[in-house]
Amino acid sequence: MLPAPVNGSETDAIKWGELRHIFSGTTSIVGNHMAPGLARNLDFVSGLEDGLESPADTYAVFPLDDAPGIVREGDCDYGPNPIDQKTVKGLHRYIGHVAEGIGAEAQNEFRCLSDIHYDTRPLPSGGGRSTDIIAPNASQRLISIFVAERNATVVWSPRSNVALYGKTLNVTYLLEARITVALGTDWLPSGSATMGREALCGLSATHNSYGLTLESKIIWEMMTINGAKVAGFDAMLGSIEVGKLADIVIFGGDNIKDPFGQAIYAAEEDIELVMRGGKVLVASHSLRHLTTGACESAAFGHVLKTICVEDELGNTYKDFEASLGGVYPAILPGVPPNEPSCDPTR
Template sequence: MNPMPWLLSAALLSHPAAAELSVTPGTGGQLVIRGRLALPEQELDGRLVLAGDRIVCAGADCAEPADATVLQVNDGLILPGFIDAHNHVAYNALPKWAPPKRYQNRAQWQRAAAYKAFKRPYDQLKRSGLSCEMVKYGEAKALLSGVTTIQGSPAGRCLQGLVRNAENPQSGLPVSSAHVRTFILDVGGAPKIDWNATDAFLIHVAEGVDAAALAEFATLKSKGLLTAGTAIIHGTAFGDEEFRQMGAVGSKLIWSPQSNLALYGQTTRVDLALRHGVPVSLGVDWNPTGSDNLFDELRVADRVNREQFAGAIAEQDWLAMITRHPSQALALDSYIGALRAGLKADIVILSGARASVGQTLLNARLRDVAAVLVDGRLLYGDRDAMTAAGRADCDALTVDGAPKLLCMRTPGVPKGGQRLDEVRAALLKVYPGVAPLAAP
């Protein structure tokens, strides 16, 4: 993603874009967003000032450049772009999978005939040369819920210009391909990590509920990989002692409750993780057994928190679990994860703000995503707002009954001229059962 100026065209913005968004066009290259801000320390009525791909001021006292375009957000909430901390993005072209039974560990269902049969279309799509389309479709699905950065994409130059792919050089961030490393296979085969080059190592560990799953923690330690730079994905089999050791060294946890419940009938003891000071991030995992979107995953997490964890996750922590905590787990907090001067202009605007940020997130539906910016570029949002912003040439779709536009085309990269309908058509030609972008 190359830094680009704010794409609002002053000539086209002479009327309110929607009930919640109104625009006063300016002649300069900066943008001011006024409204209720979810800042790292507090919520307040204030301003964001954007210049190109960066936030240059965030707060109540930001000076507005005289020639800036002003976007006024009424009855809404302005938040940092969401980060899906773990998602097998290419698999999100697949529909839901109903496991025929509950499993004890990940190896069991991956070897099962039922899963192998379910996975055949994925293999067929890859053999048909559609890996780029599969991931781009998954990125578009994530963008609908305000996700601006996602972990779990394979490398590829075609993956540039939409959602940031955290571990890839195409993320649009000034980090090397070694900065974030991931490992999804058996922990016994985990590679050695050069911690001089790698700041974040994300690894599946203890995904399951039996002794075999738990034994992976000992293997991780024996390889010298339980460190402050390690983020453990799942940890479903962990108990108090494992989380104590994680907290002692500063390791992080990435939690995917819906997928855990579907496959194993129980999920990670996040209450124990929090007791030992382990930062927790949320990830949808994948479409087959995960939630349809990040908002639904938050609601699953909230239900588990109330029913099993006695409210150990505080209301104010929900935003941190999809912004600040994953940015730290990915060692990208110098660039993303908050509305703060100097960080990238990755922004989500939600309609219908509630009394608190936590309540707004837990009540949010896909139709409430009024606008999403990545690198200061408006990529998705309400159709009227997008049209007024000069983005009428983007792809029209109806999401949760609301008219939206999504800008998928990224000129200058392989397959970058594809529109959303072209990507979807290519996938459907090989596999008619491709999952919808949004659940009906």
């Protein structure tokens, strides 16, 4: 078990986390909790914001009802209320956090969710039988030929994999199988504070473990359009196209040879604009004339930017920041303090 320090109340901690992502250029989140306004919360109808309509995604950290830490091998005797095939079929998108790890117990979780014939014996208290939820509307944190055959998708969180298990999978296998892969930060105790830090981890872990290089464009797609596809909102989000919502981030710099790399690995000081549904949340000095509503200045490293989040916070950012003890700062120039390791040990 890993401790999960919380800033202030749970509500304030959620706002703080969303601010951290917004300030680094993320406009949509699937996070199991939400704060009103700020980032889009694609797993809550009330969090879709500006132009998106329900249904929302369904995100489950413990699809097998194994929150107490139940691990099994050879059967599916987890909790009494696991997810089932019928329920998943009725959902817009089901994103299940399953089969994380490198051992037989992790493989067992996958078998219990992909093969109805694996365990047919129910438990007296409920549950116990395997099911098959691998489908186009299901996103899994796992790897199997079933994922490709069923057109399911995968969320890849390399820093958590390395920090917890010493290694992450060779994601190129998924890409070669034409599986849609989205990048995700997981959570702070083992994951990355921002998508940019997760991208750097994915790049370095793939090189260090497998001697392979991921092209910047591929990682960019994992962070943008693939994330929208996994969440089922790619008709409205994930790329700049006519008819889509104005969720736009502008990155500074002049890396003409690798513009995708410039965007992925840019320091927060180099983010010129963060816009959600046409509302400017962060603007550089040169673009501050685009802001509306209650705004204030904040230092991003050595650069002052205009941030417009007071309406969502119900308070100025400065006052909100002063009221919280910091696990991580919301504005993170450079490498975050006490960041979990991304150096493979296997």
